[in-house]
Amino acid sequence: MPTPNLHLKARDLMQTRIVAVTRGYSAREVAILIHSGTCSGVPVIDPGNHLIGIVSEFDVLKALVKGQDLQALKAEDIMTPHPVTVEETATAEMVINQMIEHQIIRIPVVRDGRLLGMVSRTDLMDQLIDHHLINVYGG
Secondary structure (H helix, E strand, O other), rough: OOOOOOOOHHHHHHHHOOEEEEEOOOOHHHHHHOOOOOOOOEEEEEOEEEEEEEEEEEHHHHHHHHOOOOOOOOOHHEEEEEEOOEOOOOEEEHHHHHHHHHOOOOEEEEEEOEEEEEEHHHHHHOOOOOOOOOOOOOO
């Protein structure tokens, strides 16, 4: 089995077709985006495309447990500010270590604070695990 290339760069692993919202976007609409399965976390950006936060499934659940009305809130009200990020030149190993350390399943990729893309656990698995496996189920 070949060893995984942990030196791949975040820019080569990231998805660039992502959904992002601005701070004033409805928290309810963000929750609907997440619940629809379109994404499991939504970056929050300012007009200059600077990443200012992220709304995850946990952020939505926390707001609900607090009894907050998502209809009355904005993305900035429920987001996690200053999310963990990596630069586009970070290696796969660095991305994985950040995910493990912070117990997150996706990580924004930035250049000078501007959002470029996202790397998820699935993106890493797709790139690092040998796809030429034969799966045999049953007896």
